Amino acid sequence: MRRRSVLAAAGAGAAALLVGGTRAEAATLSSTASAKAAAVSGGDVPWASASLRSLADRVGLRIGSALYPQDIETASWAAIAGSQFSVVTPANGMKWQIVEPAQGTYDWSQADELVNFAHKNNQLIRGHCLIWHNQLPTWLTTGVANGSITKAQLMDLAHQHITTEVSRYKGKIWQWDVCNEFFTDSNPSQLDPNNWWIVNAGPEIIPNAFKWAHAADPNALLFFNDYNIGGEDGTNAKFNAVYSYVQQLLSAGVPIHGVGIQGHLDTQYGWSPTPLRQDMEKFASLGLKVAITEADVRTFVNNPTAQVPTDNLALFAHPYEYEEMLKAALAVPECISFTVWGWTDANSWVPGSFSGEGYADIYDVNQQPKAAYYALQSELGLASNGAPYRVKSYTPRS
Numbered sequence: 001m002r003r004r005s006v007l008a009a010a011g012a013g014a015a016a017l018l019v020g021g022t023r024a025e026a027a028t029l030s031s032t033a034s035a036k037a038a039a040v041s042g043g044d045v046p047w048a049s050a051s052l053r054s055l056a057d058r059v060g061l062r063i064g065s066a067l068y069p070q071d072i073e074t075a076s077w078a079a080i081a082g083s084q085f086s087v088v089t090p091a092n093g094m095k096w097q098i099v100e101p102a103q104g105t106y107d108w109s110q111a112d113e114l115v116n117f118a119h120k121n122n123q124l125i126r127g128h129c130l131i132w133h134n135q136l137p138t139w140l141t142t143g144v145a146n147g148s149i150t151k152a153q154l155m156d157l158a159h160q161h162i163t164t165e166v167s168r169y170k171g172k173i174w175q176w177d178v179c180n181e182f183f184t185d186s187n188p189s190q191l192d193p194n195n196w197w198i199v200n201a202g203p204e205i206i207p208n209a210f211k212w213a214h215a216a217d218p219n220a221l222l223f224f225n226d227y228n229i230g231g232e233d234g235t236n237a238k239f240n241a242v243y244s245y246v247q248q249l250l251s252a253g254v255p256i257h258g259v260g261i262q263g264h265l266d267t268q269y270g271w272s273p274t275p276l277r278q279d280m281e282k283f284a285s286l287g288l289k290v291a292i293t294e295a296d297v298r299t300f301v302n303n304p305t306a307q308v309p310t311d312n313l314a315l316f317a318h319p320y321e322y323e324e325m326l327k328a329a330l331a332v333p334e335c336i337s338f339t340v341w342g343w344t345d346a347n348s349w350v351p352g353s354f355s356g357e358g359y360a361d362i363y364d365v366n367q368q369p370k371a372a373y374y375a376l377q378s379e380l381g382l383a384s385n386g387a388p389y390r391v392k393s394y395t396p397r398s
């Protein structure tokens with residue numbers, strides 16, 4: 001892997017003002033950049049050829065990626081997926097639509113392929129995701145729509161689905177995303193009354209899902225996972241709603257162990273890292289683990305194939321936003337993993353979902369590491385060489 005001056009990585013911080021940071025933040029970043037420059041001599045860094053996972057291991061953080069079958073089945077891709085990451089998430093392979101395409105007929109091939117890959121590469125697994133309104137099997141959505149599956153039967157089917165899947169992989173999954181994306185993006189935010197599960201099964205589906213998953217694998221860490229809950233919306237409205245809700249779950253004795261902050265950013269909106277860190281600290285103050293579960297940073301590009309950013313400022317904002325998300329993760333000891341949602345632009349959900357956007361990942365369309373990769377490597381290199389990032393910045397709990 002080519003070597004890179006730490007100065008280049010630190011320069012990404014200069015984008016703070018350009019992407020919505022305050023002057024004070026820019027000043028802090030600029031002094032951070034100087035400190036980094038002083039930390040090495042000669043322009044090269046001692047961790048220049050170290051993998052992300054080897055550096056992250058040294059500071060007690062798991063670094064991960066979502067994986068698609070292509071990541072495992074293409075030898076050159078698998079070499080990167082296996083060597084850079086210490087935790088992997090099936091991008092689609094454990095979703096209900098994939099594992100039970102016809103009622104009672106299971107297809108575990110994608111999920112098993114990922115579990116075997118992870119085992120071979122000494123990686124942990126984030127199971128994703130048990131209850132979500134999206135990627136449900138057609139037999140289920142059709143049955144509910146035409147009334148052949150009643151509310152009570154839907155709850156039974158969800159119970160059966162969770163028990164079957166979690167039991168199958170019992171002891172092999174580190175963290176399960178039990179419930180995914182249940183809150184509105186409005187201000188104030190709330191449990192979405194139009195969510196497919198809330199409409200058809202009722203809000204009890206959420207505590208029930210956690211209880212069923214816990215019964216099937218008592219050692220798995222059970223997460224609630226959502227987007228816009230790390231201050232991305234500028235108001236923290238969704239964070240506030242999720243925070244109150246998980247507090248209620250905990251008070252009711254529901255076995256929830258963590259909150260997953262997805263971390264899908266877009267350079268066009270501007271972003272400040274401070275709320276992300278504060279929100280993670282607040283979740284941690286409830287006694288929960290936290291994780292960044294789906295980090296990526298999209299921007300406008302020339303076309304979906306080459307994915308060259310059309311705005312030069314994005315070239316600064318992209319690595320800066322990755323780097324700052326990782327720094328927040330490093331600063332909160334209860335944050336146990338930092339996962340990118342796919343590692344290469346060659347296989348990204350972004351161009352298909354956001355017209356005109358792409359360049360969201362840390363490797364380019366030719367599987368070459370981008371500035372964002374080196375920004376993450378640099379932060380992990382500094383942290384693993386003693387930079388005081390992984391410290392408590394709030395009053396310890398009793």
Ligand code: G3I
Binds near residue numbers: 135180262349
């Ligand atoms: O496998 C079929 C293929 O046979 C077919 O030819 C093709 C035609 O469109 O579709 C393929 O399925 C696609 C599937 O990804 C596998 O690539 C679906 O259309 C496509 O909708 C699906 O998108 C997934 C998306 O969730 C669905 O909402 C993305 O891969 C996946 O990365 C994305 O992941 C979600 C997380 O689970 C939750 N958080 C947001 C995140 C990004 O949307």
